[in-house]
Amino acid sequence: MPVIRQLTMPKDANALGTIFGGVILAQIDQAAAIEAHRHHVGRVVTVAMDSIEFKQPVLIGDLVSYFTTTRKVGRTSVTIDVHVWAQRQFAESGDFIPVTDACVTMVAVDEDCKPIPLNRPQKQG
Numbered sequence: 001m002p003v004i005r006q007l008t009m010p011k012d013a014n015a016l017g018t019i020f021g022g023v024i025l026a027q028i029d030q031a032a033a034i035e036a037h038r039h040h041v042g043r044v045v046t047v048a049m050d051s052i053e054f055k056q057p058v059l060i061g062d063l064v065s066y067f068t069t070t071r072k073v074g075r076t077s078v079t080i081d082v083h084v085w086a087q088r089q090f091a092e093s094g095d096f097i098p099v100t101d102a103c104v105t106m107v108a109v110d111e112d113c114k115p116i117p118l119n120r121p122q123k124q125g
């Protein structure tokens with residue numbers, strides 16, 4: 001199941017009718033944070049996001065889905081893969097197309113933004 005699904009609106013688009021890349025990046029960041037909270041209750045911040053290539057444009061009226069998987073759990077950080085798909089013209093039940101993939105590293109922090117150990121132990125097996 002996607003952690004986020006968003007129907008794109010005209011306010012998110014440029015003059016050509018395609019969605020701003022920054023809108024998708026913001027959602028990738030949020031999707032990674034949601035996944036990170038499976039490993040930590042408390043504050044998490046983004047320390048790194050790998051280079052991103054947009055394979056196909058997202059258009060007004062597309063339904064964009066953000067899927068996450070945990071790639072690596074460290075001491076204070078968790079690295080997450082985010083996969084973004086769009087359903088073209090959702091209301092018309094259009095095709096699903098891959099939009100982009102990202103790898104995001106989130107760090108658990110205290111109130112002073114200092115790294116702290118993740119507080120949800122991994123389940124064995």
Ligand SMILES: CC(C)(COP(=O)(O)OP(=O)(O)OC[C@H]1O[C@@H](n2cnc3c(N)ncnc32)[C@H](O)[C@@H]1OP(=O)(O)O)[C@@H](O)C(=O)NCCC(=O)NCCS
Nearest residue numbers: 045046047048073074075076077078105107109113114115
């Ligand atoms: C994230 C932050 C707290 C890390 O502080 P730091 O003193 O560099 O922390 P450390 O060097 O101890 O690293 C902490 C963890 O982050 C990981 N990390 C640090 N830099 C990284 C990078 N560039 N890429 C991937 N992981 C990284 C470390 O491997 C470590 O993970 P581990 O404990 O699981 O092994 C600090 O850099 C920061 O506050 N950055 C700004 C975060 C932010 O505001 N993000 C939103 C942008 S507007």
